Amino acid sequence: MEENSQQTPAVRKKALRTGLRTERAATGHRAPDEDARLAGRADELLALLPRATGQLRIAAFDPTPTEPDVRMLLCVLAARGHRILLPVHAGERIDWAAWDGSSPLAPPPARGFGGEPSGPREGTDALARADLVLAPALAVDRSGTRLGHGGGYYDRALVHGRTTAVVAVVHPWEVLAPDALPREAHDRPAHAVLTTEGVERLGS
Numbered sequence: 118m119e120e121n122s123q124q125t126p127a128v129r130k131k132a133l134r135t136g137l138r139t140e141r142a143a144t145g146h147r148a149p150d151e152d153a154r155l156a157g158r159a160d161e162l163l164a165l166l167p168r169a170t171g172q173l174r175i176a177a178f179d180p181t182p183t184e185p186d187v188r189m190l191l192c193v194l195a196a197r198g199h200r201i202l203l204p205v206h207a208g209e210r211i212d213w214a215a216w217d218g219s220s221p222l223a224p225p226p227a228r229g230f231g232g233e234p235s236g237p238r239e240g241t242d243a244l245a246r247a248d249l250v251l252a253p254a255l256a257v258d259r260s261g262t263r264l265g266h267g268g269g270y271y272d273r274a275l276v277h278g279r280t281t282a283v284v285a286v287v288h289p290w291e292v293l294a295p296d297a298l299p300r301e302a303h304d305r306p307a308h309a310v311l312t313t314e315g316v317e318r319l320g321s
């Protein structure tokens with residue numbers, strides 16, 4: 118019984134998360150130029166979109182200390198006039214609020230969350246209306262399967278979305294070979310991955 122249940126995708130994901138989190142914790146600190154290197158990828162990122170003109174709605178995240186530091190990238194995108202949305206704790210779901218790229222954020226509401234903008238909530242379905250989604254992940258494989266933190270927030274929100282570019286944001290060593298991660302029926306694939314090394318399109 119144990120042998121079979123250990124092979125279910127959900128159980129494999131849990132074990133993978135533990136290993137990846139341990140590796141992040143062991144890495145200790147951010148590379149000094151990580152934020153600038155990610156910010157330098159803004160054009161490559163926008164080139165993923167078929168029509169990157171006008172104001173884009175970009176769903177992103179305020180990084181926890183072990184996540185890639187996208188804050189400077191978000192400042193650059195906000196300064197170009199795009200609308201940045203950050204997750205806001207809302208019980209079982211996550212809500213979204215706009216961030217102008219410079220206003221102070223309220224402290225993280227819980228473990229695994231970043232700081233939160235204080236403005237009006239845009240609704241738990243706001244992710245589905247984004248043009249570009251920068252999705253936090255512990256790893257992504259080159260088939261496009263993303264391993265998140267286990268909340269299922271992104272998978273649930275992306276089900277009803279119009280076509281958006283979903284870009285996993287990870288450290289360079291967390292981009293894995295095709296089919297390296299278990300994929301379940303509910304998993305929404307990522308179209309591309311952003312690391313300090315650049316933007317790479319992924320198969321699905």
Ligand SMILES: Nc1nc2c(c(=O)[nH]1)N(C=O)[C@@H](CNc1ccc(C(=O)N[C@@H](CCC(=O)O)C(=O)O)cc1)CN2
Pocket residue numbers: 131134178179180181184204205211228229230231253254265266267268269270271
């Ligand atoms: N910076 C940042 N903000 C974010 C996310 C993120 O990944 N990064 N999220 C992206 O979704 C949401 C928060 N997601 C979370 C998902 C799970 C847990 C959590 O409590 N996880 C359990 C372990 C679950 C498991 O291993 O199965 C834990 O930490 O004990 C916390 C937050 C919204 N904000």
Ligand SMILES: Nc1ncnc2c1ncn2[C@@H]1O[C@H](COP(=O)(O)OP(=O)(O)OP(=O)(O)O)[C@@H](O)[C@H]1O
Pocket residue numbers: 130253263264265266267268269270271272273276301303304
């Ligand atoms: N569309 C959905 N409808 C209902 N439940 C879902 C859906 N998508 C994911 N879930 C549930 O969410 C939980 C976490 O899923 P999974 O392990 O794939 O999360 P994740 O990819 O790490 O999370 P996230 O998408 O937030 O990054 C699972 O229990 C899964 O069944």
